[in-house]
Amino acid sequence: xxxxxxxxxxxxxxxxxxxxxxxxxxxxxxxxxxxxxxxxxxxxxxxxxxxxxxxxxxxxxxxxxxxxxxxxxxxxxxxxxxxxxxxxxxxxxxxxxxxxxxxxxxxxxxxxxxxxxxxxxxxxxxxxxxxxxxxxxxxxxxxxxxxxxxxxxxxxxxxxxxxxxxxxxxxxxxxxxxxxxxxxxxxxxxxxxxxxxxxxxxxxxxxxxxxxxxxxxxxxxxxxxxxxxxxxxxxxxxxxxxxxxxxxxxxxxxxxxxxxxxxxxxxxxxx
Ligand code: G1P
Numbered sequence: 001x002x003x004x005x006x007x008x009x010x011x012x013x014x015x016x017x018x019x020x021x022x023x024x025x026x027x028x029x030x031x032x033x034x035x036x037x038x039x040x041x042x043x044x045x046x047x048x049x050x051x052x053x054x055x056x057x058x059x060x061x062x063x064x065x066x067x068x069x070x071x072x073x074x075x076x077x078x079x080x081x082x083x084x085x086x087x088x089x090x091x092x093x094x095x096x097x098x099x100x101x102x103x104x105x106x107x108x109x110x111x112x113x114x115x116x117x118x119x120x121x122x123x124x125x126x127x128x129x130x131x132x133x134x135x136x137x138x139x140x141x142x143x144x145x146x147x148x149x150x151x152x153x154x155x156x157x158x159x160x161x162x163x164x165x166x167x168x169x170x171x172x173x174x175x176x177x178x179x180x181x182x183x184x185x186x187x188x189x190x191x192x193x194x195x196x197x198x199x200x201x202x203x204x205x206x207x208x209x210x211x212x213x214x215x216x217x218x219x220x221x222x223x224x225x226x227x228x229x230x231x232x233x234x235x236x237x238x239x240x241x242x243x244x245x246x247x248x249x250x251x252x253x254x255x256x257x258x259x260x261x262x263x264x265x266x267x268x269x270x271x
Contacts, residue, residue, distance in 0.1 A: 005126040008112035010056040010103040046140040108226025129204025131256030139248040152242035156205035168201035169230040189230035
């Protein structure tokens, strides 16, 4: 059973400027609730017990959000507002399960993952990218089920338009397991349309093996000079580590772009 998850949160969020000039994008409200809480709720519902947040000094606001105990206590003492009491209990529950590590230089998702090395206890762990919200279906939970059956690494996946392949990690299909799960033969970070092996994109949910840390510690910078998790996954695949692409059932919302962020509020308010 996978009990630990990691969430990279050190990104600058430039696609959401000007909001991110003073605000952490993961705290921006989506239908009245910070985006990060949707991600945490997905983890809790999937049975995760500990979450490692990778933040930076610039994003200490995220840690502060979970550490406002004296403020809550003062308000609760004064007003006894049941809504505030409920919210405080929820924040306390999150706080208990979160650990913080720091990535002060934006060197890429692979580098962020490497920062969590000393905290990961089991053979496999879950990673969620907070820009990617998946609603109506718990994608992490479905991936855990597949992991339990196959004991392998998993990546969430969906078909994207050929025109947008250079925005994603794109993989080459291997053997079919069933209608929604395939083995992955190759994965390439943000390929050009001519180099893309398919239009199948990796979406921000991964079940990764602990062995990825040794790959990451040797990983050279790739696209855009960053250390990509995708490149470390490709190295593992080449050494015969099994990776399954899982076509998830929920609806994908890209909260990292302004249009996607606005749309996510509209979509979630409909549920
Ligand atoms: C990251 C990954 C990419 C993946 C994408 C999903 O890219 O590097 O492989 O397809 O998340 O959202 P980023 O969004 O950080 O550019």
